Amino acid sequence: MPTKRDRNEKDSTSKKRRKKTRKNREIIISIYMFVFLFVGMIGYLCHFVNTSGQEMINYSFNKRQQILTSKNSRGTIYSSDGEIVAESLLSEDGKETRIYPYDNLFSHTVGFSTKGRTGIEAMANSYLINAHVSLTEKVENEVSGQKNHGDNVYSTLRTDLQQIASKALGVSKGAIIVSEVKTGRVLAMVSKPDFNPNTIVQDWNGYVKDEKNSVLLNRATQGIYPPGSTFKIITSLAYIRQHPTDFSQYAFTCNGHFTHGQDKINCYHGTVHGGVDLAESFAKSCNASFANIGIGLPRDQFGKMLQELGFGQNLPLNMNYSVSNLSVDGATSDEDMIQISIGQGKAQITPILLHLITNSIAGNGKVMKPMFMDKVLSEDGAIVKQFKPELYKTLMTEEESRVLRELMTGVVENGTGKRLRGLSYTAAGKTGSAEYNHVKEDSHAWFTGFAPAEEPEISVTIIVEGIGSGGDYAVPIAKRIFDGYFGTN
Amino acid sequence: MQHYIVELSKYAIAFIMCLYTFESFFVFRHDNELDRTGSYIRQCIYMFLITLLSFASLTLQRGEIEYIFFFAFLEIALFSVIVLFSMIYPLCNRLLVNHMCMLLSIGFIMIARLDFSKAIKQFVIVAVSLVIALIVPFFVHNLRFLKHLWFLYATIGIGGLGAVLLAGQVTHGSKIFYSIQGVTIQPSEFIKIIYAFLIASLLYKSTKITQVLLSAFLAAIHVLILVASRDLGSAVIFFIGYLFVLFIASRNYLYLFSGIGIGSIAAVVSYYLFSHVQVRVQAFLDPFAAIDKEGYQITQSLFAIGTGSWFGMGLNRGTPNDIPYVLSDFMFSAVAEEMGVIFAICMILVCLSCFVMMMTIALSLQERFYQLIAVGLGVIYIFQIFLTIGGGIKFIPMTGVTLPLVSYGGSSVLSTLLMFSVVQGLYIVRKDEQKQEEEEELEEEEFLYANKKRQKRKRLNF
Numbered sequence: 027m028p029t030k031r032d033r034n035e036k037d038s039t040s041k042k043r044r045k046k047t048r049k050n051r052e053i054i055i056s057i058y059m060f061v062f063l064f065v066g067m068i069g070y071l072c073h074f075v076n077t078s079g080q081e082m083i084n085y086s087f088n089k090r091q092q093i094l095t096s097k098n099s100r101g102t103i104y105s106s107d108g109e110i111v112a113e114s115l116l117s118e119d120g121k122e123t124r125i126y127p128y129d130n131l132f133s134h135t136v137g138f139s140t141k142g143r144t145g146i147e148a149m150a151n152s153y154l155i156n157a158h159v160s161l162t163e164k165v166e167n168e169v170s171g172q173k174n175h176g177d178n179v180y181s182t183l184r185t186d187l188q189q190i191a192s193k194a195l196g197v198s199k200g201a202i203i204v205s206e207v208k209t210g211r212v213l214a215m216v217s218k219p220d221f222n223p224n225t226i227v228q229d230w231n232g233y234v235k236d237e238k239n240s241v242l243l244n245r246a247t248q249g250i251y252p253p254g255s256t257f258k259i260i261t262s263l264a265y266i267r268q269h270p271t272d273f274s275q276y277a278f279t280c281n282g283h284f285t286h287g288q289d290k291i292n293c294y295h296g297t298v299h300g301g302v303d304l305a306e307s308f309a310k311s312c313n314a315s316f317a318n319i320g321i322g323l324p325r326d327q328f329g330k331m332l333q334e335l336g337f338g339q340n341l342p343l344n345m346n347y348s349v350s351n352l353s354v355d356g357a358t359s360d361e362d363m364i365q366i367s368i369g370q371g372k373a374q375i376t377p378i379l380l381h382l383i384t385n386s387i388a389g390n391g392k393v394m395k396p397m398f399m400d401k402v403l404s405e406d407g408a409i410v411k412q413f414k415p416e417l418y419k420t421l422m423t424e425e426e427s428r429v430l431r432e433l434m435t436g437v438v439e440n441g442t443g444k445r446l447r448g449l450s451y452t453a454a455g456k457t458g459s460a461e462y463n464h465v466k467e468d469s470h471a472w473f474t475g476f477a478p479a480e481e482p483e484i485s486v487t488i489i490v491e492g493i494g495s496g497g498d499y500a501v502p503i504a505k506r507i508f509d510g511y512f513g514t515n
Numbered sequence: 516m517q518h519y520i521v522e523l524s525k526y527a528i529a530f531i532m533c534l535y536t537f538e539s540f541f542v543f544r545h546d547n548e549l550d551r552t553g554s555y556i557r558q559c560i561y562m563f564l565i566t567l568l569s570f571a572s573l574t575l576q577r578g579e580i581e582y583i584f585f586f587a588f589l590e591i592a593l594f595s596v597i598v599l600f601s602m603i604y605p606l607c608n609r610l611l612v613n614h615m616c617m618l619l620s621i622g623f624i625m626i627a628r629l630d631f632s633k634a635i636k637q638f639v640i641v642a643v644s645l646v647i648a649l650i651v652p653f654f655v656h657n658l659r660f661l662k663h664l665w666f667l668y669a670t671i672g673i674g675g676l677g678a679v680l681l682a683g684q685v686t687h688g689s690k691i692f693y694s695i696q697g698v699t700i701q702p703s704e705f706i707k708i709i710y711a712f713l714i715a716s717l718l719y720k721s722t723k724i725t726q727v728l729l730s731a732f733l734a735a736i737h738v739l740i741l742v743a744s745r746d747l748g749s750a751v752i753f754f755i756g757y758l759f760v761l762f763i764a765s766r767n768y769l770y771l772f773s774g775i776g777i778g779s780i781a782a783v784v785s786y787y788l789f790s791h792v793q794v795r796v797q798a799f800l801d802p803f804a805a806i807d808k809e810g811y812q813i814t815q816s817l818f819a820i821g822t823g824s825w826f827g828m829g830l831n832r833g834t835p836n837d838i839p840y841v842l843s844d845f846m847f848s849a850v851a852e853e854m855g856v857i858f859a860i861c862m863i864l865v866c867l868s869c870f871v872m873m874m875t876i877a878l879s880l881q882e883r884f885y886q887l888i889a890v891g892l893g894v895i896y897i898f899q900i901f902l903t904i905g906g907g908i909k910f911i912p913m914t915g916v917t918l919p920l921v922s923y924g925g926s927s928v929l930s931t932l933l934m935f936s937v938v939q940g941l942y943i944v945r946k947d948e949q950k951q952e953e954e955e956e957l958e959e960e961e962f963l964y965a966n967k968k969r970q971k972r973k974r975l976n977f
């Protein structure tokens with residue numbers, strides 16, 4: 027039989043134990059809290075190194091670039107079809123010369139690294155100046171005082187399409203962007219007038235002085251133009267949002283002009299389109315009808331939509347670009363609204379922004395980030411970085427994009443884009459003839475569109491400065507590019 | 516040959532550091548200190564190899580023999596510490612001793628690489644500090660009346676911080692340092708330890724509302740003086756330290772959550788009140804927008820880490836000196852740049868292991884007062900690391916505190932060494948407690964055994 031003392035002892039020890047476990051819990055919880063905090067912090071650090079570590083090298087405030095360039099020679103840039111578009115030649119004494127075998131062809135897109143850095147040369151800089159060669163090679167090079175071969179960048183650009191686009195633009199000023207709808211891969215990007223990056227250092231001062239031609243400007247991303255009738259895509263989208271169920275019932279009688287109080291605008295060349303619905307207004311690019319639509323749009327909402335589409339916003343681009351400034355709100359006057367809805371007046375846009383909007387129409391509302399780099403390989407062929415397509419934004423619903431695709435198909439089938447009709451592939455798009463001064467004959471020729479119309483693969487956006495109507499001058503260029511892409515020459 | 520050593524040592528150092536870190540968590544598989552001896556010895560070897568390779572690489576590249584001498588002195592000092600600690604205090608926690616020496620080694624490698632003359636200065640301070648650190652555990656262990664001195668702690672703490680506020684040196688708008696006859700000290704570093712004693716002495720007996728209010732009041736005075744001195748980093752550390760000790764002493768989640776709530780509100784209010792807080796937050800949100808001004812420091816730190824990447828640029832091959840205040844506030848970024856992010860992550864884990872060890876010691880202490888000190892010091896230590904590293908990698912806004920034991924700075928390194936040795940003292944207290952318990956149990960058993968025998972005898976007699 028246990029004595030009283032025994033029982034007391036047993037009680038007290040079990041009490042002690044209970045007390046101890048209770049006492050411990052808060053300390054253990056505190057340990058877990060801090061461990062959790064640190065796991066988060068280490069995770070963040072790994073994420074940072076993995077995703078943006080390389081980018082850090084590219085900032086001009088980071089002086090570590092010089093360390094890398096003194097140790098490594100600059101890597102080669104290839105087109106996606108395996109052609110060298112930029113490479114560094116080393117002389118006996120280790121001096122580097124950057125060579126651009128295609129001269130003017132890639133002047134703005136691949137850019138140069140000899141007088142500052144532009145284009146892919148700028149965005150891929152951190153990869154090009156790093157060298158992931160094997161350890162033994164690194165040491166061998168260091169012993170013999172040679173530079174390591176920098177990593178090589180494979181771009182998404184295709185030399186064939188770039189050549190077609192460049193030739194098609196000819197001596198005209200303007201810009202062309204060609205990209206894959208589903209991935210955002212940029213296949214060609216041309217801006218004219220172009221220059222020879224091999225001689226940029228010598229030619230620099232001449233280009234800087236030549237303000238009339240702005241040779242160094244990459245018109246595809248930096249050129250700001252009146253969108254003209256291509257803007258009717260946006261006006262239509264606003265109208266569809268305003269009348270989601272009955273937009274197809276829209277009717278208007280065009281007598282070649284539209285008057286609202288003091289303000290009057292004309293259709294292109296004063297053409298009288300007669301009774302039109304939305305699809306016909308769009309296909310025939312009837313200014314009067316779109317002015318009529320524009321004046322009835324709720325302006326605050328319209329302004330908000332413009333922002334969502336990218337007006338006044340930054341774009342997902344790693345190269346120099348301009349922001350397309352256009353803002354509309356309740357205070358916008360009727361006169362301005364009429365002009366804006368047909369892409370004139372205060373409306374302005376860069377080709378790249380228009381191209382992104384077209385891509386979203388072709389891509390069921392989704393637009394991918396424009397990709398210029400496909401992968402980075404070390405000189406030994408090991409993969410350093412593989413870039414993957416990335417969604418940028420959803421600009422509209424699938425239904426809205428489907429309606430707009432139908433409207434754009436109509437342009438080719440029975441409107442201003444008929445030069446793309448009856449080919450082995452189907453195409454869709456919108457033309458524009460943007461007047462840029464008050465002498466009525468001068469207009470920029472626009473076309474933005476995609477092919478095939480039903481299942482879009484490739485999209486193009488074209489502007490030719492001061493040449494005439496989009497249907498006559500921009501659409502044939504689109505045809506040559508589509509022909510090149512689908513191999514139907 | 517020289518190039519091979521320099522290039523290979525980069526990878527070797529990262530690899531050995533991984534082994535070291537692995538061992539520091541691997542030891543926990545044994546409960547018994549004795550079984551852990553193998554791990555501890557391996558850790559010492561790894562530590563030696565890392566320091567050797569680093570200094571070899573530095574010497575080869577700089578071609579200056581001083582680095583060899585420095586290395587020799589450093590190793591002698593660290594070796595003596597490791598041996599003396601285990602000789603004087605056979606019951607000491609050797610993992611903490613190893614970690615302490617490891618972090619000191621990393622610090623010396625980087626300081627020597629950045630500024631050799633400062634490394635010598637730091638070495639003298641560390642040598643003296645280590646001697647002090649060797650004595651401290653004895654006092655903690657034997658002076659049991661320390662728990663009654665809360666009034667003294669409060670006076671020293673508030674007086675010390677107040678003196679800096681009133682008569683401190685102004686550097687970049689904040690008053691952190693105090694100059695006595697050419698020697699610059701940072702009192703908040705030492706008051707951290709006294710502060711941990713203060714809170715523990717107030718809360719160990721009871722957490723009745725009066726005690727809580729008194730402790731909250733005294734803690735608040737500390738924090739507010741620091742805020743007024745614009746030493747935001749220390750203010751946050753003191754605040755968090757108090758919060759967790761209170762939480763563990765009271766076992767009341769309400770205190771913890773309301774404390775975090777009050778802290779958050781205070782942070783928001785200070786954002787609107789103080790322009791220097793706004794500047795820090797702006798630099799955190801978008802450092803690249805102000806890359807040449809407020810964001811300069813943090814972007815340079817990010818450049819360093821990003822350029823260094825996983826394996827680093829190699830010692831002496833980066834430009835960590837581009838980061839302003841790299842020696843005190845951005846040592847982590849310098850380590851990450853040249854020794855690599857893998858190495859840097861291992862270093863974080865070593866710090867975390869120190870914290871877990873301190874808290875484990877707290878966990879096993881029977882004496883409430885000692886337990887709360889261990890908790891307070893542990894939390895203060897780990898939160899400071901969180902602030903400095905988190906700030907350097909843009910995980911949180913920058914506060915400008917040192918990385919304990921690694922950063923350059925006498926006050927910081929001395930106070931951290933004191934902190935570690937106080938914890939050592941506590942650990943020895945725990946060992947004693949255990950011994951006592953075992954003896955008591957033994958006595959108890961003997962008593963029971965004797966009782967039984969007596970009863971048996973009684974029964975036999977009947």
